[in-house]
Amino acid sequence: MKRGGAIIMLTALIEVAAAQDVPLPRPRPNVDAAPAAKIAAPAVLSACRMRLTPELAIAPSIDAVEGSGECGGADMVRLEAVVLPNKVRVEINPPAVLRCGMAEAVVDWVRDDLAQLTAFNLGSHLHSVRNFAAYHCRTRNNVIGAAMSEHGRGNALDVRGITLVGGRTVDPTDPQVSREFREGWKKSVCARFSTVLGPGSDGYHENHIHVDLMERRSGYRGMCQWDVRLPEAASPEIAVPLPRPRPNFELSTARQ
Numbered sequence: 739m740k741r742g743g744a745i746i747m748l749t750a751l752i753e754v755a756a757a758q759d760v761p762l763p764r765p766r767p768n769v770d771a772a773p774a775a776k777i778a779a780p781a782v783l784s785a786c787r788m789r790l791t792p793e794l795a796i797a798p799s800i801d802a803v804e805g806s807g808e809c810g811g812a813d814m815v816r817l818e819a820v821v822l823p824n825k826v827r828v829e830i831n832p833p834a835v836l837r838c839g840m841a842e843a844v845v846d847w848v849r850d851d852l853a854q855l856t857a858f859n860l861g862s863h864l865h866s867v868r869n870f871a872a873y874h875c876r877t878r879n880n881v882i883g884a885a886m887s888e889h890g891r892g893n894a895l896d897v898r899g900i901t902l903v904g905g906r907t908v909d910p911t912d913p914q915v916s917r918e919f920r921e922g923w924k925k926s927v928c929a930r931f932s933t934v935l936g937p938g939s940d941g942y943h944e945n946h947i948h949v950d951l952m953e954r955r956s957g958y959r960g961m962c963q964w965d966v967r968l969p970e971a972a973s974p975e976i977a978v979p980l981p982r983p984r985p986n987f988e989l990s991t992a993r994q
């Protein structure tokens with residue numbers, strides 16, 4: 739075939755191919771619509787996603803998390819801040835990757851309980867919540883062979899403490915911190931979450947508070963285990979499981 743003929747054939751082929759794979763100039767509208775980060779836009783927004791608006795929280799959706807085994811989940815968000823009714827933002831530091839339903843429960847708790855408890859008992863306002871662990875694919879308490887932790891489903895949050903406006907940090911497991919504040923914290927999380935574990939629960943929660951939304955059989959009450967200790971327990975020369983006053987001596991020995 740002559741060169742001119744080949745060019746004509748090639749041109750014709752290109753035209754046919756172009757006509758067949760038409761659906762190209764589609765991306766443009768979506769590129770602008772999608773936020774800059776790798777934020778997923780699920781085809782159908784969950785009811786939780788629709789409720790968790792920017793008026794309540796800065797919590798962009800992220801791609802479904804696929805961990806090994808049973809770990810992971812869909813409808814996950816990165817909870818970066820809770821927006822209080824007065825528009826002040828309380829940071830979650832570092833941001834917590836959670837299932838939307840869990841994030842929503844945390845947001846409600848911070849807005850409706852923790853912020854007020856802080857202002858009322860600590861004489862300053864809440865600035866941030868210190869996230870110790872959120873989504874994390876592991877067994878309970880990292881014990882080999884144990885059941886998978888609710889952390890592996892993005893359904894649990896460990897809180898190390900809070901920071902106040904002005905920079906002071908407050909640890910809810912510290913007996914020197916306002917007892918009313920710690921009791922209020924315990925009462926509020928035990929009312930909202932199905933599992934609460936703190937100091938005195940199992941030895942793994944002496945320096946943080948674990949909350950989750952584990953589903954239990956109907957009629958089964960939630961687990962609320964947090965020994966809000968008296969300030970005397972913090973005396974440095976006394977070991978943590980503390981020698982309690984005489985009357986409890988036999989009881990505490992029996993527990994070991």
Ligand SMILES: [Zn+2]
Pocket residue numbers: 871889894895896948949
């Ligand atoms: Zn935990």
